[in-house]
Amino acid sequence: MSEMPEAPAVGTYVYCVARAAPFDAFPGFVSTAIGTEDGPVRTIRYEDLVAVVSTSPNIRYTLRREYLQAHERVVEEASRYSAVLPVAFGTVAMNDAQVLGQLLQRRFDELHETLQTVEGRxxxxxxxxxxxxxxxxxxxxxxxxxxxxxxxxxxxxxxxxxxxxxxxxxxxxxxxxxxxxxxxxxxxxxxxxxxxxxxxxxxxxxxxxxxxxxxxxxxxxxxxxxxxxxxxxxxxxxxxxxxxxxxxxxxxxxxxxxxxx
Amino acid sequence: MRLLAELLLFPITGPIRGLEFIVKQIQAELEAELMNEDRVQGQLAELSLRHDLGEISGPEYEEKETALLEELDMIRAYQEGLIDEYLTLDVDAPPAEDRT
Structure with a gap:
């Protein structure tokens, strides 16, 4: 066995990216989070974008029906309020800061352009x-x-x-x-x-x-x-x-x- | 394992070299067959169609889909070179073969 740096047991699961405005006066997600009994689905905001996320065990998500359904339900719920950019199933970041920095900030322009291609469609x-x-x-x-x-x-x-x-x-x-x-x-x-x-x-x-x-x-x-x-x-x-x-x-x-x- | 059965049942009349070739062929075919994501995707598509047509019940559909998803997951894990990690981390994984 090789020595691996210990990954934190808890991370941030990312479902999709969406416009921020529709979630301003939003009462909160009704869908349950993937991989956990407690903890809500929530958003991380940067400028006019949000990432839809939940706190999740930091694991490799297998293709289990309950996981796939949990993922789909959240993306579907988000899509009722905003155009969404689905993130690949099983994407878990170490923490919220990673999602903010490496997804929303770093890929801001790309996310914006891609949102325009699916807006209203x-x-x-x-x-x-x-x-x-x-x-x-x-x-x-x-x-x-x-x-x-x-x-x-x-x-x-x-x-x-x-x-x-x-x-x-x-x-x-x-x-x-x-x-x-x-x-x-x-x-x-x-x-x-x-x-x-x-x-x-x-x-x-x-x-x-x-x-x-x-x-x-x-x-x-x-x-x-x-x-x-x-x-x-x-x-x-x-x-x-x-x-x-x-x-x-x-x-x-x-x-x-x-x-x- | 239709393919393997067909190869094994084929009369072997050639020299030993031929036999070796056949054995290698079987291993390669078996691996290609087992590790073929398209095959599992096809089975999933067929299953969903049969369910939509009412040919199989909801519970049967779920049970078979679960098995196929597990198989697909194994293939993905194998392709990602994560097979060992997969087998040790996921307690719900099907019983592991000895791969050493």
């Missing part, structure tokens, strides 16, 4: 999934060679059909990949014009068509909802949409801080 998240049977049925219907191969394989013993099976698998995969690009673009063509910013994340499963986050002006949120509903109706029976929002702009801002002793 909400994040809306959309995942589109194919329904498995429908997607395969379409691929078979659209591709004559896949149709032929499928018939060949169906009439062969599993040994004899080995290479045909592989070819069928590969062709199906290619056809699905091409279909994914088309379907994803069709969705983005409708939604992207309504968003100020769009972030397309990696698809996470073989049936996921699109995994995207949109930053949308609050005035256009209803239009956006309407478009998503239309897309859902149009895709009924073949595609499922998971639509979540409005949420704090997690996909567009994620402040990371490396604290210096």
């Amino acid at each position: 909400v994040e809306l998240d959309l995942k589109a999934h194919w329904q498995r049977e429908a997607a395969f049925a379409e691929v078979v219907a659209e591709d004559e060679q896949i149709r032929m191969l499928r018939d060949v394989v169906a009439n062969q013993s599993s040994d004899a059909g080995y290479y045909d099976r592989i070819e069928l698998g590969e062709r199906t995969e290619q056809a699905l990949a091409a279909k994914r690009v088309r379907d994803a673009e069709a969705i983005l063509d409708v939604l992207e014009p309504l968003a100020v910013n769009t972030r397309v994340n990696k698809e996470l499963t073989d049936m996921m068509v699109l995994n995207a986050a949109f930053l949308v002006d609050k005035e256009r949120e209803q239009d956006f909802d309407e478009k998503v509903r239309e897309l859902g109706d149009a895709g009924a029976g073949r595609m499922l949409l998971q639509y979540v929002g409005p949420v704090p702009p997690y996909n567009f801002v994620n402040i990371r801080v490396r604290w210096e002793a």
